[in-house]
Amino acid sequence: MHTLVLGGIRSGKTALAERLASDTPGSVVYLATATAGDDEMRARIQRHQQQRPPAWGLAEEPLALASVLARYAQTPDAPCILVDCMSLWLSNLLHAGEETFARERQAFSEQVSRYPGELVIVSNEVGLGTIGMDPLTRRFADELGWLNQSLATLSDKVVMSVAGLPMVLKP
Numbered sequence: 709m710h711t712l713v714l715g716g717i718r719s720g721k722t723a724l725a726e727r728l729a730s731d732t733p734g735s736v737v738y739l740a741t742a743t744a745g746d747d748e749m750r751a752r753i754q755r756h757q758q759q760r761p762p763a764w765g766l767a768e769e770p771l772a773l774a775s776v777l778a779r780y781a782q783t784p785d786a787p788c789i790l791v792d793c794m795s796l797w798l799s800n801l802l803h804a805g806e807e808t809f810a811r812e813r814q815a816f817s818e819q820v821s822r823y824p825g826e827l828v829i830v831s832n833e834v835g836l837g838t839i840g841m842d843p844l845t846r847r848f849a850d851e852l853g854w855l856n857q858s859l860a861t862l863s864d865k866v867v868m869s870v871a872g873l874p875m876v877l878k879p
Contacts, residue, residue, distance in 0.1 A: 710820065710827040712863040715857060717832065720872035722756070725790055725830045728867075730761065731824045737765035739776055739789050741797040756792075767782065769873040770800040771808065774815035777823050785832070786825030794831035798852050802844070811857070818860050831856050 713726055715721030725734040729736045738760055744750040757766075765787065767776050771792065780786055791797075820827065835853050840846045860866045866878035 709865060710823070710830070710863045710866065711857070711865040712859045713828060713830050713867050713869060714833040714877075715869035716836070719869045721761065721830050721869040722792055723735075723872070724867065724869045725792065725828045726760065727833075729764075729788050729790040729826070729828045732828075734785055734825075735763075735765065735787040736761075737767055737780060737787045737789050737805055739767045739769065739773065739791045740798065741770055741773070741791070741793060743770050743800070756874055770797070771804055771812055771817075773797060774812065774819040776826075777816070780825070781819070781823050786823065788826035788828065789823070790828045790830070792830040794829060794855055795834070798855060802848060802851070804823035817858055817862065820859065829859055829863070831859065 711725075713721050713725040713728070715724075729738075740753070742749065742753055744753055760766075767780075767789075769776050777789065780789060801812055804812075808820075820829070832852065833856065834849045835856075837849075840849055860878065863878065865876070868875045868877055
């Protein structure tokens with residue numbers, strides 16, 4: 709089963725995704741897209757690492773998520789992969805250039821549709837706020853909205869976290 713977990717900032721989406729991943733049989737790999745660009749982000753990453761179960765695996769990849777999914781798909785018992793999060797990944801892609809953006813986004817969608825194990829994918833919902841004032845902010849919101857729509861189509865279940873409460877959107 710593939711599950712997309714949406715929510716706003718500090719909505720509880722990661723905690724919900726971690727609970728969903730914990731409930732799956734077999735092993736779990738946390739696929740982190742964040743990079744530690746400053747002290748605050750390093751502290752966030754460290755907090756997330758300390759909260760995760762010690763038995764979980766970790767893969768850190770800011771751009772090539774498809775290659776990570778492809779690698780784990782070939783293991784005898786494909787683990788549950790918790791991908792956290794699409795908004796950071798999309799930001800990384802937008803800063804990597806148009807060619808990388810197009811290639812990696814397409815490859816990730818293809819690997820999501822093929823992945824034989826459980827997937828729990830975390831993404832911010834940015835479509836409920838105001839329209840950004842600058843072109844990059846508007847592009848980010850547009851691209852993340854389109855990515856979320858695509859992932860919702862590829863997912864068996866879609867859940868939105870609001871104030872720490874799960875709202876099932878699909879099925």
